[in-house]
Amino acid sequence: MNVRSEAAIRPLPAPAIAADFSLGPIDQISFAVTSVDRSLPWYEAVFGGPFTVRDVTLTPDAVTYRGAPADAVLRLAFGRTAGIEIELVEVRRGEAPSLEHLREHGDGLHHVRFPVADLDAKTVQLTEAGFEVIFSGTTPRSRFAYVQAPLSLGHTVIELIQPILAQQGGMR
Secondary structure, eight states: OOOOOHHHHOOOOHHHHHHHHTOOOOOEEEEEOSOHHHHHHHHHHHHOSOOEEEEEEEOTTTEEETTEEOOEEEEEEEEEETTEEEEEEEEEEEOOHHHHHHHHHOSEEEEEEEEOSOHHHHHHHHHHTTOEEEEEEEOSSEEEEEEEOOGGGTTOEEEEEEEHHHHTTOOO
């Protein structure tokens, strides 16, 4: 049995984290799944449907995973509930954070996403507080970084996303 001190495993209160890092409300909850096709009926029953499914290819020139260029194919499904996007992520080829989650924990909640106006500044702020960037990149519509919290916060993964429009003054 692995025994840890109470202080090492006591998480900070969530409101304090959000206030300390000026993170607004989440706009997405993401689930790692072994199969979008098999999981979709259950998630549609829980969150409502329909979900939109699409395959996405990540290329090493645009994405890094744990500091190295990444190459992966993902099957994604997107739905909405109560104004929040629900994302299902299946890794079909290559490596990505949700596959790491599946190996360690199986299907389930992987991360929440916060939109930010300045991805670079927010990433620096979180890494200085002990978070680790595990996945980052650029898509045609956004820049993103997945940061993993330290053990004291249970290694929770947070996605930060900055729409490309924000770089041009379109997001406040």
